[in-house]
Amino acid sequence: MDILRFATAGSVDDGKSTLIGRLLYDSKAIFEDQLEAVERTSRDRGTGYTDLALLTDGLRAEREQGITIDVAYRYFATPRRKFIIADTPGHIQYTRNMVTGASTADLAIILVDARKGLLEQSRRHAFLASLLRVPHLVLAVNKMDLVDYSEERFEEIREEFAGFATKLNITDLTFIPISALHGDNVVSRSENMPWYQGTSLLHHLEHVHIASDRNLVDVRFPVQYVIRPHSATDRELHDYRGYAGQVAGGVLKPGDEVLHLPSGLTTTITGIDTFDGPVEEAFPPMSVTLRFADDLDISRGDMICRPHNQPHVAQEIDAMVCWMADGLRLQPRSRLLMKHTTRTVKALVRDVQYRLDINTLHRNDATSLGLNEIGRVTFRTTQPLFVDPYARNRLTGGFILIDEATNGTVGAGMIVDCH
Template identity: 65%
Template sequence: MKYTNGQKTAPIFKNKELLRFTTAGSVDDGKSTLIGRLLYDCKSIYEDQYEAIKKYSERKGEDHVNLALLTDGLRAEREQGITIDVAYRYFSTPHRKFIIADTPGHIQYTRNMVTGASTANVALILIDARKGIVEQTRRHAFIASLLQIPHLVICINKMDLVDYKKAVFESIRQEFSQFSAKLDVKDIHFIPISALHGDNVVDRSSKMPWYEGTTLLYYLENVHIGSDQNLIDCRFPVQYVIRPNTKKFHDYRGYAGRVAGGVFKKGDTVMALPSGFTTKIAKIDSFEGEIIEAFPPMSVTLLLEDEIDISRGDMIVRKNNSPEVRQDLEVMVCWLGKRPLQLSGKYTLRHTMQEARCIVKEIRYKLDINSLHRNLEDKTIKMNDIARVVLRTTKPLFYDIYRRNRTTGSLIFIDEASNETVGAGMII
């Protein structure tokens, strides 16, 4: 599939890194305005989009062009002036391409924050400088830590409304730091901003000379995300078996999948789970030809030296570094379903490429997100609740704890009657 209307001149595009971040804040913290500001100042808003929201803002009698309208796309969202669902936005700078999962701040939509957080490298949490830390802030910070987002940025917004005072920023920072000491977060940054006026978003603010840190965009462009992947424990969940059944590739049997951890090389001694058979990697294949090393999140095809029986859901690992193989799991679950979690209830689980059924053996406690208190009395787990549960599965799962590997440590609960995704689980 070559194009032939010119010489072969394929340019090498600048090696941009992909960074995914999620944004959270409570209602009216200015989150949509902040995203609008990032997109606008990074020139990722097109004229026709800008004209459309300008017309809409004028029609609604608003004083300034409402950048929030860029992210609120659904009819119901525009009518109610709120964000309902996770929206994905894109912009890029010369060094990075950014994917924003913009999640709504309403309490009933916490499940959206979990969704957005599940794939994020960085979480932005907005705090209204006038209001300080509120219940939502604690909830968002806790979810970011629960979901093991490696980097947390606390944007203290609306600094223009507190006269850009250092004292306000410092007091919020201290209060947050006290709270976050109880959380499992590796890297926290604080930035005073005004999304409406653009202070410290893309350009440095002249109104806050006391602030010596970087702008938000500078942080996003430079935060080190190279070590966010697990490159130590080799994990290859088999997704699909490729058998061409053609004359040319008569004996070809390739195990297609996405590397979930570690670095795989030709010649490595590997073990297949659950069978436990060991063999060597004969070749790492792709459409472009042989690949020397496969690492996360590459999608590749492994060919093995010996013919052993492997199918979807099995896992190829390094011989002396295996994951846990168990049927009894301890899981932190964020409940997403309309019907409460049922003790002794049966659910279908999806974990890596495996599907298994499970029974909820025990609800250990419900977590109060504001106080981080473990509630041992009230164990009714409703939508947006977080609980620690014990599961028994129909067959062994091959997993790592979520702290060690977000791919092999995560699972979802599916309701067997409605087929809905009703829970997000992190194995501990």
């Protein structure tokens, strides 16, 4: 079974946590003691119903305020597929959490309150999903029960959002009317909306095609670790030399000719090993160990690719950066560590070109970036990086920025161009 990673986003009180609670509850993915705890808390609050939002709002601060402030990850499975949910916060001051939760997602669900319609935050979340190149987007119009399951209201919101989406880079957009509180169109089709001809949300999540979203053309294998079992007594094991890592792009098979960067030397794959034994091919996002015909000087941070399909070797990089540090600004001459795939290098901020207004999509002149702000930045690195544009490969096109003094993550970047 494959795994679908999806993120939920929306404005405060749009019902994200309730929707996830409903998915977990109706798909029977919660334990009895969890349900008992939720029912007990619901009774203590006097809500009059089982508040399924409590399944995901696990932080006490969130329960007291009634808002989601952190990224809460939940896992469940159906007979067709496994799921990882990132429940991301809606407030503008938690943009960094939204970026964190959606950066690895295959699909994003943006919730809209049917009574309020599209808000600034709905547009902002859609923009962030398109900036992060989330391949599939679902606009779930929630609380349809509070507008008497009105087809006209659903169509109004659908048309307005479809018009806005034309400005964004969204490849697959689906609209589903739901009521998370009552379960309409969440796991099963709703009898209250006979005018809706589409599938339920869970059915869409189970059947959305994600295999073709990954880049299977450009072979990219960042080396994470060199495996040499020196202490082995078995002669065959003693001579073993493998290069472990996660396939970031393309398909690798024994017999393939590959190129090593930075040396530029070529060799042939003699075998591909996994924890469960040898395999005949490797593709994203598999973690494997490659064996080669020649003993090349390969170390962590190096890249394996095809001789005639290489990533850019660059030291000057233009990127869209989401700044995540509180009390520290990103500005020219800032010195940071840049972690790109398995290679970490020192980087200097050459220029902050502009800051993006994520509500209007306008570019504003800026000399620095503050907490939760997104802008285009030029970096110069001390060593070459093997990169692709983020639009082509999210793994070799993305990086994080680390503060050398505290070793804390202070930013996330998506490569636009390189020199």
